[in-house]
Amino acid sequence: MLSMTKYGCEPGHSTVTPARLRGWGAGVIVFGLGAALAAGAMPAIANEVNAPTVATPWAAGTALPATGLSSQTVGFHANQPVALDQAALPKHAANRVIVDVTTFGADPTGVKDSAKAVNDAILHAKSLHKPTTILFPCGVYSMYPENAPKRELYVSNTVGADPNYKTKSIGLLIEDMEDVIVEGMGSQLTFHGSQTEFANIRSTDVTIQNLDTDWYAAGTLDLPVVGSGVADGFGYRDIQVPVGVNVAINGATATFNGENSPATGLPYWTHAPSGATGGHNQTRDLATGQTLRTGVQLWNNSRAVTDLGNGVYRVSYNNAADPGGTGKAYEIRKTTRDTPGGLIWESQRTALKNMKLHYLHGFGIVGQFSKDVALDAITLRTDFGTGRQTAAFADFIQMSGIAGKVQITNSLFDNPHDDPINIHGTYVEVKAVDRAAKTVTLQYMHNETAGFPQFYAGDELRFVKKATMLPEGATTFKVASVDGPTGKDSTKNLTQMTVTLDGELPTNLAASQFVAENLTYTPEVYIAGNTFQSVPTRGILVTTPREVLIERNVFDQMGMASIYISADAASWYESSGVDNVNIRNNVFDRPSTGSATIFVDPTNSQSEAGKAVHHGINIAGNRFSVLPGGQLVSAKSVSGLDFTANTVNHYAPTNPVSVSSSKALFNFSSSADIDIAGNTYEKGFNLRANTSGMDAAEVRGTPDAIVNNGDNITPLGNPASPLATGMGWVREDVSKWTAVDKNTVTLKAGSSGLWATQNAAVNILRQNAPLVGDATMVVKMSGATASQYEEAGLILYSDDDNYVALQRKHANGSPVLALVTETGGSPNENTKVAAPAAADVWLKLVRAGNQYTASYSTDNVTFTTIGTVTNATVTNGKTGILAVGASSANAPFTFTDLLVNTVAQPFFEQVNAPEPAKLVAGLAAPVWTGVQFAAPSSPLAALASVPAATKSVSTKFTAADASTGLQVQFNDKVATAGSGGAYTFNLMPGANVVQVQTMGSDGVSSQTYRWVISRQGALNKPGANLVCAPVVVPTTPPATVPPTTAPPTTVAPTTAPPTLPPVTTAPPTTTSPSVTPPATTAPATVAPSGSVDAETVSAGGELTVTGKNFKPGTTATFTLHSNPVVLGTAVVAADGTVSLTATVPANALAGAHTVVITGTGINGEAAKVSIAVTVAGGTATGEATTAAATTAAAAADDLASTGASGSVVGGLAVALVLGGLVLFWTTRRRAANH
The missing domain is CATH 2.60.120.200 (Jelly Rolls)
Structure with a gap:
């Protein structure tokens, strides 16, 4: 299978320009599609329906020992990714129709709004009723909300029933479709305003892959502090504002505005100074990576704001002290979750694969009452070079009521404003009981969740008592009927529903004392191979009664619990109790000290003897690297919890051990059947288990020397100065x-x-x-x-x-x-x-x-x-x-x-000189070229600033102990040393992160070093790092390939692509998110001309069409009229000629026709050339011209649709590959001689 990035886009330092796209984009697409088609199908992460059956069922990764767990073996940067359960992925046919969005007017240069064109392409694909691949030729596409499709939708955990936000704009809407692949080829969709980036609604077997997204002006305002000090007797901070943000200085403060809507002329959003102090805002320490929820004190005691250029503004203060903050990023947002970032609703088998989602607005990706959802190889992090740090307005992924299986694998989660992953159902409270009718009235209780169906006929319902969070008896019910919210309109009550059940209601069932949950929509969960970093909240929240496996993940610097298991019928009303959770082979680096690393905390206010809310939690083979005051497990109302074969060490370990902690490592309440055995602990921990509301003997920790309700702090063995008496x-x-x-x-x-x-x-x-x-x-x-x-x-x-x-x-x-x-x-x-x-x-x-x-x-x-x-x-x-x-x-x-x-009162009895502590698995101090670091921000983190002229820095990394292994990462990608072992890092504008993670010979001791280099100068626009480039570049032209393009991969529909309305043909006038075409000098005007190799051609025969005096490097389109059929496209050669050999459709009418070449003249203006041709033979009846007839014709004959069907796949494959290679070679040769 050919990776789309190999013939689409790859990251780099250049901006995608129209000239670059025209110069070799056609070769990229032709070669790539040809290679993929030759392989049998477009690339897809899912099963083909006609593929051989897998003989053995999927199984999770083999359990690993706790020793040796590192970034090389687990997490996003691991050498080997984890495997998904293929049975729960979309199933795609091998024979597919390809629909190219650019045929409908989508603009891969980003100059024009592509929202309507993309939707038109999707609607056309839908009309074909065939397995379809919707193709985005590599580029940057601008997506404005004004012409995006609109739907009234109600989404879990967002704005509830608030009518102000009921209508959602959706950039990429797959609705009521089957077997769809959205193939991005490495493209980026750049969004504007407020939108849901993509939605999959009532659809089956949908994959979105190789498609990145970002926002031109994200709704969260990120302000990196690039300097601070004292000037003219006043303290100051210098902040840098990302591209797309307009600044209105108001004396001592400033207001930040997003770009203006092209429809209203008003900003899409505004951040007034008063919004900075809200406690929901965040501050990220770029040096250490730690993110904290905190009010931003940017305007406290400020006196003036000055524009210094390059997006840098100086905020000065009334006192003479340096206010500090250099190397911090202030993150300011509002609290209304107006729209989900992505939505999967009432759909089956949905997959997202190999995507970079640089910002999710409003809320995260919401899966809602769907079956089988997979996210694999997703990078959720801002794009380096933009100066932005916030990757999500709130959560990253929220699965609310999912059946089947949820798989989240091989992904990176960095710096959201809420939890990275939350998987749950919804408790709805019983408000009325009608025993005679066997009906209950149920109500959504949280203000952010309402308006969508919570039950469907045939679903399994269970009642739970709020006080105990225990099921009401062993009986569950089948839903006979539901009268309630629809999720797509407000004609019914949005917060209440009446549910009719198949049996007699429980005797104790009473209003306001019970809640109901949907057991049908509770998933199996597989979360593996991910890295969670710089998170101010929890890492994973999961509550489902089905099997949960959380393995081979890295959790680094969680602000709260790394894994949180609740069951909540008091606040968020998120269900359910768990019955089988396995947490194994994970790395927990510097977890929060304000919460236990693994926190089990249902909201029950009462307990029943011999009963628990949660069951079967197994924590095995993990590595915990803990800060002083950290706690491993705190669990309430659990029956059956095992903590075995884990290693527990101090974060940034030293020899001799230099850290001691008096915090009990374990805490249990109202629980039973707890086993703690076979674990290893470094010196200095308190091997204590606190218990309450239970028999302390239920905690069996003797094999590990765990003392119930008593201290057991293992001595360090290196006494320092003894304290004074008292x-x-x-x-x-x-x-x-x-x-x-x-x-x-x-x-x-x-x-x-x-x-x-x-x-x-x-x-x-x-x-x-x-x-x-x-x-x-x-x-x-x-x-x-x-x-x-x-x-x-x-x-x-x-x-x-x-x-x-x-x-x-x-x-x-x-x-x-x-x-x-x-x-x-x-x-x-x-x-x-x-x-x-x-x-x-x-x-x-x-x-x-x-x-x-x-x-x-x-x-x-x-x-x-x-x-x-x-x-x-x-x-x-x-x-x-x-x-x-x-x-x-x-x-x-x-x-x-x-x-x-x-x-x-003296502090010490005497003062001794203790043995100096040295880092275990440490690095020798690196010598840097191109940058000088000041004193470290912490022992393992350093920050430096370099001028814009510094394009790269370099160094070598050497372990202090030869037996220590290391992995080097640069801007969240694994880096490779060059010749001589030196690493060279090509810098982006703004903060660049070099991180080295080590692993000692003991397989436990690990260090995380971090160097942050802030490069001064103007920040990048979103999409600036995208470079469309082929990988295969022949050094000599293939001798057997003629210098023409291959036959087209797509054929236009029988109606012309839609024309965008004027309001969407350009970006807002107040900002400049567009990509500017390069300036060119127009040559002397010579009119284009054209010819054919034969004036008469048989239907189904070949015809060679040649044009002259077109602009070199541009793409020309060849169309057969009168009922237009696109024969193909070709790139204009350096001498201004362009040629295409194509097959005339076998169903073309006999008689006179015209071949039209459309493209760009050598003067840069649009040009069109018409050449007469006669078709001999052909069909006896005319082609369909009405809308209904057009659809019928498309279904009957793929050549009448925008797309090459599987019936022509084999015939096109070789020609596409060869034609693509010629285009690659000729284009790269021209570039080399340019």
């Missing part, structure tokens, strides 16, 4: 503290904090005994916050949810001194003042009863009061210090002379 650590991380003397310690920020549910702050150094009565605490702190959410100071600590602290807080660029109080996990930091400029500050905290007063001094003489708070939960608090908060700067803070009631 002092102790909370979650010690020895890599982040240094003993200076007995009374002085330096702590580094950079870990999670204590705020609300974070509860993972490391190195809280506090007294062991509670502070009694009224008291005064003072400490000197040296050092200022540097970035993000660093915070450091004095604390009275009871536990993670109850404390009072006086802290320096960076507040994401607005530094303050804040008196923080938290009670029962509810924090408040409103008592604060601006942070002083001085690096040294004395912090004082005074307790009087339940009141706490904070003050500070810069000289330890005069103290300034900050304020007073009340907190009754810290009467047993312990005096201490801390430096924490999310940050990549690891800013140090030095604490000296802690006084409690004027009595000095």
